[in-house]
Amino acid sequence: MHDGPGCRTNVFFVGCPLQCKWCANPESWINKKHIMFADKVCKWEKGCRACRNVCPHGSIKFADNGEPMINWNVCRECETFDCVNICPNNALKQCVKEYTVDELVAILRRDFNNWGSEGGVTFSGGDPLIQHEFFVEVLKKCHERHIHKAIETSGYAKQDVFLKIMKYIDFAFVDVKNMDKEKHKQGTGVDNELILSNIEALKKSGWQGRLVLRQPTIAGYNDSDENAYKLIEFMTKNSLYEINLLKFHRLGSTKWDQLGKDYEYNKHGDVSEEKMEHLQKLYLDNDIVCYIGDNTAF
Numbered sequence: 042m043h044d045g046p047g048c049r050t051n052v053f054f055v056g057c058p059l060q061c062k063w064c065a066n067p068e069s070w071i072n073k074k075h076i077m078f079a080d081k082v083c084k085w086e087k088g089c090r091a092c093r094n095v096c097p098h099g100s101i102k103f104a105d106n107g108e109p110m111i112n113w114n115v116c117r118e119c120e121t122f123d124c125v126n127i128c129p130n131n132a133l134k135q136c137v138k139e140y141t142v143d144e145l146v147a148i149l150r151r152d153f154n155n156w157g158s159e160g161g162v163t164f165s166g167g168d169p170l171i172q173h174e175f176f177v178e179v180l181k182k183c184h185e186r187h188i189h190k191a192i193e194t195s196g197y198a199k200q201d202v203f204l205k206i207m208k209y210i211d212f213a214f215v216d217v218k219n220m221d222k223e224k225h226k227q228g229t230g231v232d233n234e235l236i237l238s239n240i241e242a243l244k245k246s247g248w249q250g251r252l253v254l255r256q257p258t259i260a261g262y263n264d265s266d267e268n269a270y271k272l273i274e275f276m277t278k279n280s281l282y283e284i285n286l287l288k289f290h291r292l293g294s295t296k297w298d299q300l301g302k303d304y305e306y307n308k309h310g311d312v313s314e315e316k317m318e319h320l321q322k323l324y325l326d327n328d329i330v331c332y333i334g335d336n337t338a339f
């Protein structure tokens with residue numbers, strides 16, 4: 042309901058060119074099948090060792106106190122997932138599914154009658170631009186069937202790829218995480234030049250869709266007035282008049298644990314309501330509509 046107009050089906054692609062330190066979907070970083078491990082439902086204390094016994098790569102060991110220890114470097118290269126099939130408690134899960142273009146479009150067509158007149162599909166992730174060859178074929182089939190298509194993207198792709206995909210998109214959320222090139226790189230792993238230049242190129246291309254910029258707002262990273270004023274300048278210069286500020290949250294933090302990754306934002310990053318409203322006012326005072334959280338007007 043909050044990822045585009047009306048009621049929608051969301052498709053989450055795997056693979057992302059960014060690796061944001063606060064990411065809520067880190068399971069979508071790698072463009073291949075891989076496992077997640079939920080230690081809270083693992084029955085190692087009851088003596089279960091089933092995963093260790095079937096793993097052909099010796100990736101799971103148990104510490105002296107009995108706790109499982111996973112060699113994540115080995116598991117990330119695995120293609121058999123024997124442990125997932127044997128785990129009696131769903132503590133180990135394989136978190137990626139593969140579809141052909143036709144299989145995915147069949148699911149979207151199944152949902153067609155549930156969307157109402159305004160809804161459609163939102164392609165998210167990860168970043169759908171990573172699998173652009175597959176994605177464009179899905180988009181063409183949606184287009185033929187007059188399905189409304191939205192995207193949530195980092196905007197980080199070669200410009201010809203970005204513009205080719207956007208040709209089929211009706212509504213776009215494109216993230217601008219930080220206007221400072223170096224800070225963008227510190228937080229996401231890549232700088233912002235390609236993203237900003239893709240947004241500019243999209244505006245100049247005569248694209249007829251609706252573009253809302255988006256910023257996950259993180260204390261000490263991008264919640265300064267200075268960053269807001271730079272973004273306002275960029276938006277005004279490019280005739281962009283809508284932004285959605287998302288308040289920092291930790292809903293994805295357990296997934297970092299389940300992937301064997303260290304999450305840096307356990308104790309910081311929170312932005313107060315007052316700060317969010319202050320930032321909103323800066324945009325509004327400069328004639329840019331600013332939505333906070335899931336309040337984007339569709």
Ligand code: SF4
Pocket residue numbers: 076092095096097098099100101115116117119120121122123124125
């Ligand atoms: S994902 Fe593969 S390598 Fe890792 S524990 Fe399971 S079977 Fe072993």
Ligand code: SF4
Pocket residue numbers: 082083084085089090091092093109127128129130131132133
């Ligand atoms: S098979 Fe599942 S429940 Fe048993 S030890 Fe392994 S992860 Fe835990």
